[in-house]
Amino acid sequence: MDTMNAIFTRRSMRKYTDRQIDSELINLILKAGMYAPSARNLQPWMFLVITDRSILNKIPQVHPYANMIREASVGILVCADLNIQSNKSYCAEDCSASTQNILLAAHANGIGAVWLGVYPREKRIDGLRELLQLPENILPISLISLGYPNETKEDPKRYDESKIHYNVW
Numbered sequence: 001m002d003t004m005n006a007i008f009t010r011r012s013m014r015k016y017t018d019r020q021i022d023s024e025l026i027n028l029i030l031k032a033g034m035y036a037p038s039a040r041n042l043q044p045w046m047f048l049v050i051t052d053r054s055i056l057n058k059i060p061q062v063h064p065y066a067n068m069i070r071e072a073s074v075g076i077l078v079c080a081d082l083n084i085q086s087n088k089s090y091c092a093e094d095c096s097a098s099t100q101n102i103l104l105a106a107h108a109n110g111i112g113a114v115w116l117g118v119y120p121r122e123k124r125i126d127g128l129r130e131l132l133q134l135p136e137n138i139l140p141i142s143l144i145s146l147g148y149p150n151e152t153k154e155d156p157k158r159y160d161e162s163k164i165h166y167n168v169w
């Protein structure tokens with residue numbers, strides 16, 4: 001799939017089949033996450049890959065909009081290491097770029113995924129920190145639910161000229 005096609009056809013997928021994603025494909029998708037741009041090229045991202053069904057099932061207790069992850073094959077928690085990048089705003093920007101790369105790489109390989117926001121919601125951060133035993137220097141930014149898709153979505157037709165300004169506002 002070429003880049004423009006991947007960008008335009010990616011949609012949040014929240015329904016999945018039972019088919020599991022093999023670990024080589026997960027690693028390829030994570031590699032895409034590591035090729036994102038980052039401030040000062042610090043690459044502060046760290047990834048927690050969650051495959052344990054009992055842990056996936058507990059996530060909705062600490063994230064109010066993550067019910068679909070109980071059906072997912074894998075969850076990926078994209079975190080920042082504050083020992084690498086101490087500025088939390090840059091952590092969020094860098095890990096968001098990584099998250100989008102992961103969504104596009106997943107889609108390009110036939111995997112459906114959805115971005116579940118974590119940072120800056122303190123309750124979600126603290127809940128995930130406890131559930132997943134994150135050390136203090138590890139700040140969770142986003143959670144991604146992944147599986148082979150069991151739904152299809154229309155093109156949302158988002159191009160909107162009124163959002164574009166030229167030269168001065």
Ligand SMILES: Cc1cc2nc3c(=O)[nH]c(=O)nc-3n(C[C@H](O)[C@H](O)[C@H](O)COP(=O)(O)O)c2cc1C
Pocket residue numbers: 010011012013014065066114115116117118
């Ligand atoms: C920062 C962020 C947080 C999001 N959090 C959630 C979430 O908690 N649960 C969810 O189902 N979708 C979540 N989404 C996905 C959005 O709902 C989705 O991207 C949006 O509706 C546009 O649809 P699309 O991804 O199909 O283009 C989040 C997306 C972003 C960028």
